[in-house]
Every structure is written in C-alpha cells, then in structure tokens.
Amino acid sequence: MADIAFIAPYEDLAHIARQVSHELGLEVDVYVARVQDGAELARTLAKKNGCQVIVSRGVTAWLIQQAVDLPVVDVPIGGYDILRAYYQAKQFGGPIGIADVPDVIQGLESLEAILGETFIKYTLKDQQDDIRRGIMALKEAGAEVVIGKIAMAREARNFGLNSVIITSGKEAVIQALKEAERVLQVRRQEKRRAEQLKAILDFAYDGIIALDEEGRITVFNPVAEKLSGWRAEDAIGRPVTEVIPAAQCHILLKTGKPELGELLEIGSTRVVANRVPIIVDDRVVGVVTTFQNISSLQSLEHKVRRRLAGRGHVAKYSFNDILGESPELKEAVRLAREYAAVQSTVLIYGETGSGKEMFAHAIHLAGPRRDGPFVAVNCAALPENLLESELFGYAEGAFTGARKGGKPGLFELAHEGTIFLDEIGEMSPRLQARVLRVLEEGEIMRLGDDRIIPVNVRVIAATHRNLAQMVKEQAFREDLYYRINVLNLEIPPLRNRGSDVLLLAEHFLQEFCRQLQRPVVKLSPEATRELLQYRWPGNIRELRNCMERLALRCREKTVSAIDVRRALGLESAPEVENLSSGGDGKGLGTDLAGQVNILERSLILRVLAETGGNKAEAARRLGVSRTTLWRKLKGENKGA
Structure with missing residues (x-):
C-alpha cells in the first residue's frame, strides 16, 4: 500500500491523478468514490496502517476529514478550472451563479475583472448542509446557470437550473500531489521525532514527568512509574498534585524559575529532582521534571571512582602535554606517534624522571585502544609476591587474608586496553616467565586457580637499566627481552635537551605559583645559567621538585642563582x-x-x-x- 491515497469523486479526476503521479515519480494509490462512500473507503485505508496522507476534492474531502485522523489534502479549484466551466456555462446564456466555500468565492474578483462580467455569488458556511440553501439563493437572485462542484451542480438541476461541473485540471492535481508529498515528509519527520522521544523516555535512567499549563501530566515514563507506583495510563491527564504531591512541579507554572538539584522523597525513595519550565513567547506553558534515585547516583559515582580514577586505570597525558622543542625530544615524539598507530609491544628506555610514563600514556591515547583502560604498575615498588598477586590476581582462598570471591589482576583489568610495566628490569626471573606467557599465549591464570582467562592487552614496558647487558649477565630473561623489545623508544635525558630546561622550568614555576596562590616569580639570567649548567641526574622529576621548592621558598620577584643552588642542594x-x-x-x-x-x-x-x-x-x-x-x-x- 502506498503512503499517499487519492480518492477521486469522478473517473476523469482519477485518470488525471494516475497520469500526474506517474510523471512526478510518486507512488500513489488512486480510487474512485464520492461523499459517504469516499469517507468509508478512507476509514478502511486508515485502519490498514499503510496510508499516511489522503488527497480528495470538494464535499468528499470534507467528509473524509471528519472520518479519519489523517491529513487530508483538498484538490484546489484554480482559475483555469473556473474559466473552463464559465465558457461552457455561457453556452446556456443567462446570468451565471456560483455557490462555494469562501476561498473560492474570494478568488473570483480578479477573474470578474478580466472577463468584464459579474457572477451571482453565494458563500457556503460549510460544504454539506448549506448547499441547498445556497442554490435557492442563487435562483432567487436571478441565476439561470450554476457552475460548481458535483454536489452543487446536481442540486442546481433539482431546482430546474442548468449546471456545469467545475472539474479540476492537471495543474490543480499537480499542486495537490506536491502538497501531499510535502505533508508526508513532515509527517515522517514528526514520527521519527516521536519515536526518538519515546525511546529516550522509555530507556532513560531518570524519571521524567511533563505537565501542561494547567498542571496536568502529559508525559510519565517507566522510571516515574517505578518511583511513584502509578501506571502511566492512570497518571496521564491527572493533576500532578494528585499523583506526586511532593514533586511540587506545578509551582514553576507560576514562578517560571528552574529549580535544580532539589532533594525530595517520592514514596519511600529519596531522589534528586530538576524542574525546568517550558516557556513559549515569554509565557510558561508547561514544566518538565526529572528524578534521579540518590542511592543509584551514589552507587554509580562510587563505581566510576573506584574503577577509573581511584585505581588510575585511565591515561592522563597526551602528546600535547609533552613539552619541549629540542630535536632529540621531537624525534622521540615522532617515533612515539608512529608506534601509537600499531599494537606492537613497546620498550621505553630512559633515565629516572625523564618522562617514560608520560610517553606511555600518550601512546595509549593516540592509539586504537584509546577507549580501553590504561593500567600502570611500577615493578620496582612492590615485593615479588605482592606484585604477582597484583598482576595476575588470585582466587578465593588462595592464601590467608585473600578477599572473598578473589580479585582480578591488572592484566585482566587492562583487557582491550594497555598495561604499562614500569621498571620491568627490576622484576624477578620467576615473574618474568609468567609475563612472557601472557605475551605469547594471551592468557593468565590467577593465583590459587586452575582456570585460564584469556586477555587482550597491549604491553608498554619501561626501564632505566641496560636490559641487553642484563641479558648477557643472565639477570634478565633473553626470551622476554626480545618479546618486549619489538619497538624501542629512547627518551633523552634532560641535560641533552638544551633550552628545554628553561621552558620546563618556567612552566613548572608558574604552575606551582598558581597552586600556592603567590605572585609568579621570574628566573634571573644568573639563575638560568645555573639551570643550564646543572647535570639533572633526576631529570624532569628533579626539575619539577626544584621549581616547587623555589615557588615555596622564594620571597623575591626574581629567582637568583643562589636560590637555584639552594633548591638543588648545592649550597x-x-x-x-x-x-x-x-x-x-x-x-x-x-x-x-x-x-x-x-x-x-x-x-x-x-x-x-x-x-x-x-x-x-x-x-x-x-x-x-x-x-x-x-x-x-x-x-x-x-x-x-
């Protein structure tokens, strides 16, 4: 069934509709039926739920509008149509009368001026009950010929008058079908919006209630049903004061002021309510209120904090956070960006404090796993047995004090993301063997468990030690070394980065002055020389600590050389x-x-x-x- 149905009151009009719809490339079902038969046909089409717009003409169109809840486009009577009927009526002689709706009658003035002839006119108040009265008025006014639609022409013959039917030509049908197509597009858009709104309301986590300007409920979603205990079909149409008195939504109809973050109790549930007025043309015409269960909010916040920020399983730094203009650093960043695009294992070399972890964060955020977790662990910070349980997790009862239900390891938590193994050179040979298995087989086994858990992680490792030399000395497994050293990246020490020292020093100094809410201090030329001459064994971490001490201790507007030396512990x-x-x-x-x-x-x-x-x-x-x-x-x- 086509979306557009054309119900023509006579066959000639149906023939024109078929021709025009074909020329316009529109899919239109064309029927012939008039007045009550046309209305009954329209009811049938509407029930089949396929027809979206109906096109008809005259009284038949008017009756269809009363019969169905669908948009109905009336084929207009144009000037050409009336002119055609006028010349046919002139063959009968005598004054010409016309009875029709106001739009048609008002449009006759320009035609009368062109023809130099005045019609006897009668304006119908509706298109059914007034037709007989209109024809009688035309006859009494001296009309001998009546032009009009089928119903008017038939009634004129009943009164002994000659009549000519005003038929709709091709131009009018084209106009009607184009209007029907426009209405169909608008209807489809409205239907899409309605379905989108319904989906939002039905699947939102918030309770949502909307009121009209009288304070009656117009929207009541499933969450609102659950919170209030009312069914939507019972609540809609009722005053909100009957359904949820505590909501106080109706007050905004008078104040027009939004109220956000209000704590309420709906039944036995504590909620946070946001109430917002709907204002049209500076007038409050409704209110929308959303409710969120406080316990759900607290649980969600705890979950997010615990699983992301609290455990540090998100990358914090991008390549934009890596400051420096030295060629050595730019080359390291260039290589790191290339490595980010693939998923191979990366081994980062660099002295302590040179920024290895920041590069690991940036590689993760620039890569295809950016939406996955980023899990970092310092292999030198934990004893062997504790590091093993952290990396691989443990089953319930694996050891005294083991958490009930067990605990997932960091490799599990990094699934579909990246794990950063900092200071991997400090890892014991036994743990090196377990890490190698993860890299080769993509699976782990928790301590005290016999169940294999598949994991998909990208490994970025870092060390300040010479792993190749450690392999020769049998202090590091050769097979693990070659497995993690697929791509390697060397971070230059700060002493080799030239004026980057000053750039970073100024950045950190300003940062700490802002944090301490103190005026920003400047580095004197002598201070900059001290910074450039120092070897920075602790690299960026040492520089950052030095600038924090200067921001805290310096009481002058300018940092002197002696201030720098004291901050470095040289004085x-x-x-x-x-x-x-x-x-x-x-x-x-x-x-x-x-x-x-x-x-x-x-x-x-x-x-x-x-x-x-x-x-x-x-x-x-x-x-x-x-x-x-x-x-x-x-x-x-x-x-x-």
Whole structure:
C-alpha cells in the first residue's frame, strides 16, 4: 500500500491523478468514490496502517476529514478550472451563479475583472448542509446557470437550473500531489521525532514527568512509574498534585524559575529532582521534571571512582602535554606517534624522571585502544609476591587474608586496553616467565586457580637499566627481552635537551605559583645559567621538585642563582652552616655523632627529592637497602 491515497469523486479526476503521479515519480494509490462512500473507503485505508496522507476534492474531502485522523489534502479549484466551466456555462446564456466555500468565492474578483462580467455569488458556511440553501439563493437572485462542484451542480438541476461541473485540471492535481508529498515528509519527520522521544523516555535512567499549563501530566515514563507506583495510563491527564504531591512541579507554572538539584522523597525513595519550565513567547506553558534515585547516583559515582580514577586505570597525558622543542625530544615524539598507530609491544628506555610514563600514556591515547583502560604498575615498588598477586590476581582462598570471591589482576583489568610495566628490569626471573606467557599465549591464570582467562592487552614496558647487558649477565630473561623489545623508544635525558630546561622550568614555576596562590616569580639570567649548567641526574622529576621548592621558598620577584643552588642542594642550608661554625654553642661542634646524623639526614632528603620520593630508587643511589632507608627515616621522625 502506498503512503499517499487519492480518492477521486469522478473517473476523469482519477485518470488525471494516475497520469500526474506517474510523471512526478510518486507512488500513489488512486480510487474512485464520492461523499459517504469516499469517507468509508478512507476509514478502511486508515485502519490498514499503510496510508499516511489522503488527497480528495470538494464535499468528499470534507467528509473524509471528519472520518479519519489523517491529513487530508483538498484538490484546489484554480482559475483555469473556473474559466473552463464559465465558457461552457455561457453556452446556456443567462446570468451565471456560483455557490462555494469562501476561498473560492474570494478568488473570483480578479477573474470578474478580466472577463468584464459579474457572477451571482453565494458563500457556503460549510460544504454539506448549506448547499441547498445556497442554490435557492442563487435562483432567487436571478441565476439561470450554476457552475460548481458535483454536489452543487446536481442540486442546481433539482431546482430546474442548468449546471456545469467545475472539474479540476492537471495543474490543480499537480499542486495537490506536491502538497501531499510535502505533508508526508513532515509527517515522517514528526514520527521519527516521536519515536526518538519515546525511546529516550522509555530507556532513560531518570524519571521524567511533563505537565501542561494547567498542571496536568502529559508525559510519565517507566522510571516515574517505578518511583511513584502509578501506571502511566492512570497518571496521564491527572493533576500532578494528585499523583506526586511532593514533586511540587506545578509551582514553576507560576514562578517560571528552574529549580535544580532539589532533594525530595517520592514514596519511600529519596531522589534528586530538576524542574525546568517550558516557556513559549515569554509565557510558561508547561514544566518538565526529572528524578534521579540518590542511592543509584551514589552507587554509580562510587563505581566510576573506584574503577577509573581511584585505581588510575585511565591515561592522563597526551602528546600535547609533552613539552619541549629540542630535536632529540621531537624525534622521540615522532617515533612515539608512529608506534601509537600499531599494537606492537613497546620498550621505553630512559633515565629516572625523564618522562617514560608520560610517553606511555600518550601512546595509549593516540592509539586504537584509546577507549580501553590504561593500567600502570611500577615493578620496582612492590615485593615479588605482592606484585604477582597484583598482576595476575588470585582466587578465593588462595592464601590467608585473600578477599572473598578473589580479585582480578591488572592484566585482566587492562583487557582491550594497555598495561604499562614500569621498571620491568627490576622484576624477578620467576615473574618474568609468567609475563612472557601472557605475551605469547594471551592468557593468565590467577593465583590459587586452575582456570585460564584469556586477555587482550597491549604491553608498554619501561626501564632505566641496560636490559641487553642484563641479558648477557643472565639477570634478565633473553626470551622476554626480545618479546618486549619489538619497538624501542629512547627518551633523552634532560641535560641533552638544551633550552628545554628553561621552558620546563618556567612552566613548572608558574604552575606551582598558581597552586600556592603567590605572585609568579621570574628566573634571573644568573639563575638560568645555573639551570643550564646543572647535570639533572633526576631529570624532569628533579626539575619539577626544584621549581616547587623555589615557588615555596622564594620571597623575591626574581629567582637568583643562589636560590637555584639552594633548591638543588648545592649550597649549604642554614642549619648545616650553623653546625660547621659551632651553632648555638651547646657543644654541637664537638658532637661528632650528632653532626653525622644531621648530615646523613640532609643527604637522604636530597636524594629523595631528586627521585621524586621513590624510596627504592633513593636506596639504590645511596647504596643501602630499602629497609635501612626506612629505619633511618623512621629514626629521623622520632627525633623531630
């Protein structure tokens, strides 16, 4: 069944409709039926749910409009149609009368002026009950010939008058079918919007209620049903004060002011409500209110925080966050962008603090797995057994204190994303073997479990050590080395990046001054020379820490060379100078143990600052175990 139906009151009009629809390339079903038969046919077409627009003419069109809830396009009577009927009527002689609707009668004035003849006219108030009265009025006014539609012409013959039917020509049918096509397109668009709105309302997580200007409910979605206990069919049409009195939606009909984030109780459920007025031409014509279950919001927020931000399973840095203009850095960024486009394993070399993790973040965000998780783990920060359970997870009861239900490992959490294994050179040989299996087989097994879990992850590894040398010394597995060293990327140390030191220093200095809400300080020429001459063993991390100290300690508008040296620990701090000069005269100058402890503490704190607080790296540099470092720090706190 075509979307457009043409119900013609007579066969000639149907013939023209078929011809025109073919010429316009429109799919139109054409029928012949008039008045009540046409209306009954229209009802049948509407029930079949295929017809969308009906085209008809005259009284038949008017009756169809009363019979169906579909748009009806009336074939217009044009000037050519009336002119044709006029010349036929002139053959009968005598005055010519016409009875029709206001649109047709009003359009006769210009035709009368052209013809130099005045018609006897009668304006019908409707197209059915008034026809007989109209013909009688024309006869009494002296009309001998009546031109009009089929019903008017037939009634004129009943009164003994000659009559000519005004037929619709091709031009009128073209106009009607084009209008029907336009109406069909609008109807389709409205139907699409209605279906979209219905889908939004039905599947939204929020309860949604809409009111008209009288405060009666016009929209009541399934979530609103669940929250209120009312069915939509019972709620729609009722005043909102009867259905959900606590919602207070109707108040906005008077105030016209939005109310957001209001806490309400609907039944036994606490919700957050947002109420917004619908304003048309500066008049409030309705209200839309949305409700969200507070417990659901809290649960969702907790889930998002726990699974993303809380666990750090999102990449935070893109290539735009990597600052620097040196050729060495630009080459590293260029290579990293190339590596991001593929999914091969990447091994990143670089000194401590040079920015290896930032590159890993950027590679992930620029690659095809950007929408997946990014999981980072420092292999040097955890003991072997703890690192194993973190990487591979464990089953319930795997060991004393194991979480009920077990725990997924980081490889599982990185599924369809990227896992970043920082300081992989510190991993024990036993764990290296397990990681190799993941890379080769794409599967893991939790501790204490016998179930194989497939995983699809991209591995980015990083190290500050010479893995090739470690392989020769049998300190790192050769097979794992070649498996992770598919693509390699070397991050240049800060001392090789020239003026990037100053660019980064200014950036960090401004950042920390803003955080501390202090005026931004500037670097003096002498300070910049100090920064450029320093070797930066801790690289960007050390530079960042230095700038934080300067932002915190500097009281002048300009940073001097001595400020930089003190921030780097190259100048004696005041307390150390006091020690060397005897201090306050309490015997510290002769207390060798006291001086050693203070100097040792100063050295530990400086190395910790250079490593960004990384105790494992600080212990390595100082040549002591992490336990010894921890004991000395603990002893320092006791003495504080």
